[in-house]
Amino acid sequence: MEEKNKSDKSTPINAERRKFLNTAAFVGLAGAGLSVGLSSCKKTEEAAKPVSAAGNAPATTMASEFGKYEVPPGKLDDYYMFSSGGHSGDVRIYGLPSGRTLKQIPVFNMDCMVGWGITNESKAIIGTKPDGSVKYNTGDTHHVHGSYVDGTYDGKYMWTNDKIHGRIARIRMDTMECDKITELPNIQGFHGIFTDKRDPVDQSINHTTRVFCGSEFHIPHPNDGRDLNDPSKYGCLFTCVDSETMEVRWQCKVDGNMDLTATSYDGKLACSNQYNTENGVHYEDMMAAERDACVFFNIARIEAAVKAGKTYTIGDSKVPVVDGTSAANQDPKTSLTCYVPVPKNPHGVNISPDGKYYACSGKLSPTATLIEHSLVLKWFDGELKTARDAVVAEPEIGLGPLHTGFDGRGNAYTTLFLDSQIVKWNLDAAIKSFKGDKSAKPVVDRIDVTYQPGHGFTSMGETKEADGKFFISDNKFSKDRFLPVGPLHPESAQLIDISGDKMKLVADHTTYSEPHDAIVVRRDRVKTRQVYNLDDFPLATKDAKDCRVERKGNKVTVHLTSQAPTIGLREFTVKRGDEVTIILTNLDKVEDLTHGFAVPKYNINFIVNPQETKSVTFKADKPGVYWCYCSHFCHALHLEMRSRMLVEA
Amino acid sequence: MEEKNKSDKSTPINAERRKFLNTAAFVGLAGAGLSVGLSSCKKTEEAAKPVSAAGNAPATTMASEFGKYEVPPGKLDDYYMFSSGGHSGDVRIYGLPSGRTLKQIPVFNMDCMVGWGITNESKAIIGTKPDGSVKYNTGDTHHVHGSYVDGTYDGKYMWTNDKIHGRIARIRMDTMECDKITELPNIQGFHGIFTDKRDPVDQSINHTTRVFCGSEFHIPHPNDGRDLNDPSKYGCLFTCVDSETMEVRWQCKVDGNMDLTATSYDGKLACSNQYNTENGVHYEDMMAAERDACVFFNIARIEAAVKAGKTYTIGDSKVPVVDGTSAANQDPKTSLTCYVPVPKNPHGVNISPDGKYYACSGKLSPTATLIEHSLVLKWFDGELKTARDAVVAEPEIGLGPLHTGFDGRGNAYTTLFLDSQIVKWNLDAAIKSFKGDKSAKPVVDRIDVTYQPGHGFTSMGETKEADGKFFISDNKFSKDRFLPVGPLHPESAQLIDISGDKMKLVADHTTYSEPHDAIVVRRDRVKTRQVYNLDDFPLATKDAKDCRVERKGNKVTVHLTSQAPTIGLREFTVKRGDEVTIILTNLDKVEDLTHGFAVPKYNINFIVNPQETKSVTFKADKPGVYWCYCSHFCHALHLEMRSRMLVEA
Incomplete structure (x- = not known):
C-alpha cells in the first residue's frame, strides 16, 4: 500500500509531495508577490517554497479489497449522491459506491437533450425576457440540500442555489426535475x-x-x-x-x-x-x-x-x-x-x-x-x-481546512485544501484539549487525497442518521490521476471508507467540472415515479385520434401524440409567418420508453417521458419540408418514426 | 453465474425474459395495430406477444473476476472511448475499462461551464444570427470518427455530425475542443x-x-x-x-x-x-x-x-x-x-x-x-x-441486428436490438455456409445484454489494429439495472470481455442520454496538450501590468488577466449603454489551474485554461456594482478572487 495513510499526526507531511501540491495551491501567494500569509501557521516556510511547473507524480496503487466496493452488473448502489454541478448549472445524481452517473438534472443551464430551456414549460420555470427568450442560461450551483422530517431526509424536495444570478431552485425528488426557480x-x-x-x-x-x-x-x-x-x-x-x-x-x-x-x-x-x-x-x-x-x-x-x-x-x-x-x-x-x-x-x-x-x-x-x-x-x-x-x-488540524463531515460516532472529517488531506479528529478530545487537557489528542487519522480537496461529506452525514460508512473528497485538481484529455481536467471525487479506525481510499471517481457539494442519501429514503400521470397535464392529448391542427388567425396549435413507432399526425401544414405551438403527449406507458421530438433547422428538440406532455412555440419563418423525428431511441422502427411539417411559402 | 451466456445458437431464447424485453421493443408493432411484420422472421409469433407494463426483472449477479477489470485509485485506463452524446449535442470521453467520464466536449450544445455558446470565440465556431445570437443551440451527435494514418488513428482530429440541423463538427484531439463547424x-x-x-x-x-x-x-x-x-x-x-x-x-x-x-x-x-x-x-x-x-x-x-x-x-x-x-x-x-x-x-x-x-x-x-x-x-x-x-x-444471427464490431481474429459481434443480445459470428464460417456448406456454423456465441442494444463496437475495431479485447454494448434501455431516478432513465454501456472464446459481461456503466456510437482508442494513440501556448491567442494580455480599459465611442474593451488569486484589474468602470468586450488571459502556467469568470445578472460565465485567452461582448444595460468572480475553483483564496464592474447609470 503505497498511498500514505498517516496515523501519527506529528509526522511531518512528505516534503516532496507538498512541493508538487503547492504548484497549484500556492502559485498565487508565492507568485503574485503579495504580502499575505497564513495566520498562526506553523508550516508557512515549507508552504511558501517557490513555484515550479507541475511534474507528473507517480501513480499510486493499492493492492487490497477493491472488489468489496464494486457494484457488479445487475447490482444496485447503496446510496444516491446528489451533487451540485458548479458552473455547469446542473445537479447530478451519482450512485455510490459505484460512482456511476445516474442523471444530470438541468436546473440553471440549458439542456438540449431533455429540452430544458426550449420547451414552454421549462421556460416558464426559468423565467423569460419580454421577447420570450430565456432570461439567464448560465448558473453556478454550489450546494444541494434536501427536505427533512424528524431530522432526516423525507425524499420530497431538494434545493440548490445559483451563485451567478442569485437564484434558488427546487427539485422534486419523485421525478428528479426542477419545478420552481426564485430570484x-x-x-x-x-x-x-x-x-x-x-x-x-x-x-x-x-x-x-x-x-x-x-x-x-x-x-x-x-x-x-x-x-x-x-x-x-x-x-x-x-x-x-x-x-x-x-x-x-x-x-x-x-x-x-x-x-x-x-x-x-x-x-x-x-x-x-x-x-x-x-x-x-x-x-x-x-x-x-x-x-x-x-x-x-x-x-x-x-x-x-x-x-x-x-x-x-x-x-x-x-x-x-x-x-x-x-x-x-x-x-x-x-x-x-x-x-x-x-x-x-x-x-x-x-x-x-x-x-x-x-x-x-x-x-x-x-x-x-x-x-x-x-x-x-x-x-x-x-x-x-x-x-x-x-x-x-x-x-x-492542518493547512487549509474547508469542510467537515461527521460519522455519527463522535468524529469529524475535514478537508485540508493546502495539505491535500482529509483529517479525522475527535470532538470530545478536541473539547478536552481546549480545556487544557494536554493528554487529549484531537487528531486521530489523516489520509492523502489527490489533489486539493474542496467539499467533503459523509454518507447521511447531514442528518441524525449519519452512518459513518463513506466520506467523499471532492477534489479541485486531478492532475495526473486520469488519462489526459487536454487543458481542462476532470475533477476527482475520491471515495474513502471511514467505517474502521483508519480511513481507506477505495476509489477515484471522476466528475465533470465542477461539483461543490453533495449529500449522500441512503437509497431507501428516495421513492421515485417511473411513469407520469397523464392527468397531471392539462394540455395532454389523451388519444392518438384527437391529434389535430387548430388555427386562430396566424396562431396555430398542433396537438400531437407519440406512441412507438408513430407520431400522431403523419404530416401537418402551416404557413410561413405563423406562430406555431406543438403540444406533444407521449402515450406510451412502458417505463423507460421516452420519445424525443426534433425539428430540423428550427432549433427545437425535447423529450417526452412516458405519459408526459410538453410544448414548444416558434415562428414558422422558413418555408419547406421539415422532417420532425423522434430523437430518443425508442423502438426497432425509431428511425421511421417521423412526421412532416410542411411550411407553405 | 446467473447471467445467461448461450453458446448453442439453436437454444430458444428464454421466453420470460423475451416477454419483459418486448414491452419496450415491440410495443408499437403490437400496440399500434399496424400490419407490419418482420421479414423472414421465424420468431414473429413469440415476438408479437401482447404488451404489459414492465415489471422489475430480478437483478443478476456475477461472481467472478471483476477485480481484473477495475482501475484502482492511481491507475490509468487503457483506452479512451470517444462517444457521441446524441441529442445532448456533445461528445463524451470515457476511460475504459473503468467507465469513468473524463470529459464532456461541448459541440452543438451550449455549455455554461466552459462558456461554449457564450464566448465570442465559440460563437464564431457555432455560427450566429444577424443579431449576434447563436444560430442553433440544439444538436444531435450520432457518430464520432477519428483521422487515420496507415489504417489506424493518428490522434489529430475527430469529427461528429448533427442530425437535427445537418452540421459536421471537427474536434482537435490535442485540446479535445471543437474548432470548426460546417452546415x-x-x-x-x-x-x-x-x-x-x-x-x-x-x-x-x-x-x-x-x-x-x-x-x-x-x-x-x-x-x-x-x-x-x-x-x-x-x-x-x-x-x-x-x-x-x-x-x-x-x-x-x-x-x-x-x-x-x-x-x-x-x-x-x-x-x-x-x-x-x-x-x-x-x-x-x-x-x-x-x-x-x-x-x-x-x-x-x-x-x-x-x-x-x-x-x-x-x-x-x-x-x-x-x-x-x-x-x-x-x-x-x-x-x-x-x-x-x-x-x-x-x-x-x-x-x-x-x-x-x-x-x-x-x-x-x-x-x-x-x-x-x-x-x-x-x-x-x-x-x-x-x-x-x-x-x-x-x-x-437473431432479431433486430443493428451494428457490428470486429475482433481482428475473423469474428464479428452484432447487436441484436430485439433479442437484447450480442451475437458473435465467424466470417469464414458464414461465407462457407452461404456457399452451401451445411457443416459451417456461423454463430459462435451469444450473450444477453440489458436492454435493447443500439450501437456496439470493439476496442480499436474500426482500424487495422483491432485488438479483440473489449466490446461495448450501448443499450437504449436500462430499466431496472440502476437506482431509479424518475421517468428519464440513464442509458447503459455494458463492457464485455471478448478476448476469450466466450464473451464475458464484466461491467455495467451508465451514460447520460443518449450516446449513439463511439470509437475505442488505445491510449498511446492520443497525445494531448495540458497547457495552451499564449502566442496562439492574438488577443492575449501577456503581462498583468498591461491590463487596461480602452474606449472608442461607446465601445469599451477591458483587457484582463487572471493569475491566482487575483484578476488583473480590481475594478473597472463602464457606462450604461456601452458595448463592452472583456478579453481575459489566464497567465497561470500550472497544469489544471483553470480560472472562470462570471458576471452576475449579465448571464456571462466562461473558463480560461492555463495560458488561454477568451472574450465576451455584451451591452452594459444594467447600472450598479457587479462582482465578477472566479467561478472555477483555483486556489485557497479563490473566493476572494474578484473584480468589480461598476456600471454608471
Whole structure:
C-alpha cells in the first residue's frame, strides 16, 4: 500500500509531495508577490517554497479489497449522491459506491437533450425576457440540500442555489426535475444554502418549511447605480424562502460576507461562516483581520420582528428586511444575530448529527472552531459573557481546512485544501484539549487525497442518521490521476471508507467540472415515479385520434401524440409567418420508453417521458419540408418514426 | 453465474425474459395495430406477444473476476472511448475499462461551464444570427470518427455530425475542443459519417483527407417551399467534406434514405446502408420492399466527374452535385454508384479490419449481409453480373441486428436490438455456409445484454489494429439495472470481455442520454496538450501590468488577466449603454489551474485554461456594482478572487 495513510499526526507531511501540491495551491501567494500569509501557521516556510511547473507524480496503487466496493452488473448502489454541478448549472445524481452517473438534472443551464430551456414549460420555470427568450442560461450551483422530517431526509424536495444570478431552485425528488426557480432580491454571490429541520416556535412542526440563503458579495442597496464606489454603503442579506411557495419570506442584513449555511436540528438557529468582515473590496483588505465570524440567526426573533413590522424594504422589492448588523443589535437579549469570532476567513460550517456542535473551518488558519449550540442559545438569553465563549474547541488540524463531515460516532472529517488531506479528529478530545487537557489528542487519522480537496461529506452525514460508512473528497485538481484529455481536467471525487479506525481510499471517481457539494442519501429514503400521470397535464392529448391542427388567425396549435413507432399526425401544414405551438403527449406507458421530438433547422428538440406532455412555440419563418423525428431511441422502427411539417411559402 | 451466456445458437431464447424485453421493443408493432411484420422472421409469433407494463426483472449477479477489470485509485485506463452524446449535442470521453467520464466536449450544445455558446470565440465556431445570437443551440451527435494514418488513428482530429440541423463538427484531439463547424447544404437528417483512410487515386496519401456524410431524410431540392407534397421530387445527397478546410467538396444525389457510413482502407469506396429505397413518406411505405440496399460510392469516378464539370447546383448552394441515382447510372463501367441489395431496412454498415468485407445488418431481417470489397470493385469494372453478386454471406444471427464490431481474429459481434443480445459470428464460417456448406456454423456465441442494444463496437475495431479485447454494448434501455431516478432513465454501456472464446459481461456503466456510437482508442494513440501556448491567442494580455480599459465611442474593451488569486484589474468602470468586450488571459502556467469568470445578472460565465485567452461582448444595460468572480475553483483564496464592474447609470 503505497498511498500514505498517516496515523501519527506529528509526522511531518512528505516534503516532496507538498512541493508538487503547492504548484497549484500556492502559485498565487508565492507568485503574485503579495504580502499575505497564513495566520498562526506553523508550516508557512515549507508552504511558501517557490513555484515550479507541475511534474507528473507517480501513480499510486493499492493492492487490497477493491472488489468489496464494486457494484457488479445487475447490482444496485447503496446510496444516491446528489451533487451540485458548479458552473455547469446542473445537479447530478451519482450512485455510490459505484460512482456511476445516474442523471444530470438541468436546473440553471440549458439542456438540449431533455429540452430544458426550449420547451414552454421549462421556460416558464426559468423565467423569460419580454421577447420570450430565456432570461439567464448560465448558473453556478454550489450546494444541494434536501427536505427533512424528524431530522432526516423525507425524499420530497431538494434545493440548490445559483451563485451567478442569485437564484434558488427546487427539485422534486419523485421525478428528479426542477419545478420552481426564485430570484432573490438585492443580493449578489448567493453561496450558502440550507433547509431548516424544525419550526423554531412550534416544535410539533418537525419538518422543513424554510430554506435559508447566505449571500457573499456586498452591494449597494438598491444596486441601481447609486453608491457605486462607496463600499461603506454596501450590504449583504441573509434570505429566508418558503419551502412550499418558494416565495421570499424575509431578509436580514448582516456585516461581512456570508459563505456556507447550516441549520440546527431544533429549528432555532441558522448560521453562516463569514469572511471579509472587514467589508473590503480588495483582496488584501478581505484578509486584514485575524478573526472573522460565524453569524447565528435567531429565527424566532427575526420572524417576530417581521410580524411586528420592524422592517424596511429595498428598492422595488416588497420583501421585509430586518437589520441584523452588530451596530443594531447590541443587547444579546433582543439581538437578532450573534457573531461568534472565528479565525481568519473561515470556509464552511457544518452541524454534528447529534445537533450539539457547529464545526467552522479556518481556511487561512490551520484550525477548526467548534461552537456549542446550547451556548449560542445561552448568549441570546444574555447568559454568556461574550459570543466567543460559545467556542468549546479549536484544534489545530492542518493547512487549509474547508469542510467537515461527521460519522455519527463522535468524529469529524475535514478537508485540508493546502495539505491535500482529509483529517479525522475527535470532538470530545478536541473539547478536552481546549480545556487544557494536554493528554487529549484531537487528531486521530489523516489520509492523502489527490489533489486539493474542496467539499467533503459523509454518507447521511447531514442528518441524525449519519452512518459513518463513506466520506467523499471532492477534489479541485486531478492532475495526473486520469488519462489526459487536454487543458481542462476532470475533477476527482475520491471515495474513502471511514467505517474502521483508519480511513481507506477505495476509489477515484471522476466528475465533470465542477461539483461543490453533495449529500449522500441512503437509497431507501428516495421513492421515485417511473411513469407520469397523464392527468397531471392539462394540455395532454389523451388519444392518438384527437391529434389535430387548430388555427386562430396566424396562431396555430398542433396537438400531437407519440406512441412507438408513430407520431400522431403523419404530416401537418402551416404557413410561413405563423406562430406555431406543438403540444406533444407521449402515450406510451412502458417505463423507460421516452420519445424525443426534433425539428430540423428550427432549433427545437425535447423529450417526452412516458405519459408526459410538453410544448414548444416558434415562428414558422422558413418555408419547406421539415422532417420532425423522434430523437430518443425508442423502438426497432425509431428511425421511421417521423412526421412532416410542411411550411407553405 | 446467473447471467445467461448461450453458446448453442439453436437454444430458444428464454421466453420470460423475451416477454419483459418486448414491452419496450415491440410495443408499437403490437400496440399500434399496424400490419407490419418482420421479414423472414421465424420468431414473429413469440415476438408479437401482447404488451404489459414492465415489471422489475430480478437483478443478476456475477461472481467472478471483476477485480481484473477495475482501475484502482492511481491507475490509468487503457483506452479512451470517444462517444457521441446524441441529442445532448456533445461528445463524451470515457476511460475504459473503468467507465469513468473524463470529459464532456461541448459541440452543438451550449455549455455554461466552459462558456461554449457564450464566448465570442465559440460563437464564431457555432455560427450566429444577424443579431449576434447563436444560430442553433440544439444538436444531435450520432457518430464520432477519428483521422487515420496507415489504417489506424493518428490522434489529430475527430469529427461528429448533427442530425437535427445537418452540421459536421471537427474536434482537435490535442485540446479535445471543437474548432470548426460546417452546415451542409440541401440535406436533412444527417446521420452517418466516416473519414476516408487513403486517397483513391494517389495511394501514397495514406491518411485522412475527406469526411463522408450520409443524409437520411429526402427533401425538395431546394427546400424553399416548392414541391412541398410531391415526394417524387424529393432527394437525398451524400456529401464529401475536406478534412482540413472543412469546406464541402461535392455532393452526390442518391435514391433512398442513407443511414450509416463506412469507408474502405484503400480509399476507393465509401458506402451507406439504405432504408426506404421506396422513397415513402409514410411509415408503412418505408417498409414495403423486401430488400433495400447498401450503396457504394466510387470516389475516384465522382471526383473525376466533378473535375469534368458534370455537375449541377441546388438553390443558393455553390457545391457541385453529381447524379448518383440508379436511373442516371445504368452502366457499371461508368457508374458513380453501386446499389447492393440487402434485406429490408438495414441499419448499420461496418468494414472488417482486414479491409475485405462490409457487414450490413438487417434490422427488420434476422440476418447480416456480408459484402466483399473486391467484388464491388469488380462490379464497377463490369466484371460482375449483378451487384447482389458482391454478397458473400448472409447468416441468420437473431432479431433486430443493428451494428457490428470486429475482433481482428475473423469474428464479428452484432447487436441484436430485439433479442437484447450480442451475437458473435465467424466470417469464414458464414461465407462457407452461404456457399452451401451445411457443416459451417456461423454463430459462435451469444450473450444477453440489458436492454435493447443500439450501437456496439470493439476496442480499436474500426482500424487495422483491432485488438479483440473489449466490446461495448450501448443499450437504449436500462430499466431496472440502476437506482431509479424518475421517468428519464440513464442509458447503459455494458463492457464485455471478448478476448476469450466466450464473451464475458464484466461491467455495467451508465451514460447520460443518449450516446449513439463511439470509437475505442488505445491510449498511446492520443497525445494531448495540458497547457495552451499564449502566442496562439492574438488577443492575449501577456503581462498583468498591461491590463487596461480602452474606449472608442461607446465601445469599451477591458483587457484582463487572471493569475491566482487575483484578476488583473480590481475594478473597472463602464457606462450604461456601452458595448463592452472583456478579453481575459489566464497567465497561470500550472497544469489544471483553470480560472472562470462570471458576471452576475449579465448571464456571462466562461473558463480560461492555463495560458488561454477568451472574450465576451455584451451591452452594459444594467447600472450598479457587479462582482465578477472566479467561478472555477483555483486556489485557497479563490473566493476572494474578484473584480468589480461598476456600471454608471
